[in-house]
Amino acid sequence: MSSTANVFVVSPDTRSERRFDLHLTVQQLKNKLELITGVPVQNQAISVFNTEGDTAPAAVLNDDSKPLGFYGVKDLQIFQVSDLNPSTSFTGQLSDVSQVEKFELSEGEYAQRQDTVLAYKQQHKIGRFAEKKDEEEEEGAIPADVKVGARCEVETHVDGLHKRGTVRFVGPTKFAKGAWVGIEYDEPMGKNDGSVKGEQYFQCKPNYGVFVKSERVKIGDFPVEEINFDDEEM
Template sequence: MSGIVHVFVVSPDTRSERRLELHTTVAKLKANLELITGIPVDNQVISLLNSESDPHVIATLSDDSKQLGYYSLRDWQVLKVDDTNPAVSFTGQMTDVSQVEKFELTEQEYAARQDTVLAYKQRHQMGRFAPKGEEKVAQPEVPTDISVSARCEVESSEAGLSKRGTVRFIGPTKFGSGAWVGIEYDEPLGKNDGSVQGERYFTCRPKYGVFVRPDKVNVGDFPVEELDLDDEEM
């Protein structure tokens, strides 16, 4: 679509794919990015990169009056948003574990708890707790609401990161026991192209494919995240 580009927006706490209109001014972009990144407008420094793997800065969007088209943005480039005063907006602290007190249990305390993997294996006679000569392996079932071609979101341990995509495969695999769900991500957040260890289960672009357990998948109306900068929607 003329006048629109798709780019990745990254900040210390967020990463997402956005749709931008080239006639939008830098000032208006910053106002919208404050809602997404949590970085105040006055503290934002926006750099344009070719990709996340290439740290070279092509341009700095420093003139608030300029339109995005002035900086020649192209599809799938990266807008890197840095915070000049993180102490005020607390950016980066969501993923900084250096300030968190480490919680540790002794082996005896861990064995006494009933909400651990160890306790689960004991109750279900799995692994080293299985009857001699018999290994009891839990086989996860695929929920009935997961189907091929369904839109979905995969649980992420990274704060502010949405992993959305489309279900491309459901069933057993050669690389692991039980049921797996093959996902084609909207963004290159995956680990493969739909094949693992020489076996192909579906086809997608490299780094867009991933296999996860069914309990990590939420199926629903999850469109590709877009940043709509129309005035009437502000």
């Protein structure tokens, strides 16, 4: 019998797949989950579900001294980490926008910058800046380098924010006129799971998918930017 289990960890702001030793106590697990979810140890309430559709948990990890094996934890179960006091936690601070100074950049200021996706499009005459023969061509044309599987970065007005991902769909859609580019982001900064209004155009996890016009897409060898919380002890 395996002494480890691969589970999904879900919290108010995160979702990831992790492997844990079944000999870990609940207290040791909470220490690890604080790094993964941002929820302080003292604020964590952990429920175990067999599937995402379950309404009642299979177990509640409420004894810090017990090992995970005591609760019968097994592969592919879901650890739902609830935040009992979000106002004092890192995740709560992220969710409370009143505590964050809003960064604003006018369209005019953004247009004058030379280090943006917009400037790149203008210089290389890509997207809406490309010379078009007629209105119909402008509506449906996609640059040759925007193709499924290509790494990309999506234009954003927020300084220092890199919304990177992989092109998963290129072409016309049922939700709007013209051609669209479907992207799977590296991080959950999207709006869907690759589907819009019941139509599935590509597959990805919820909030990782987005559809944009090609003029907002810059193709290149963009590395994945992420925080790695993997524990060498696991």
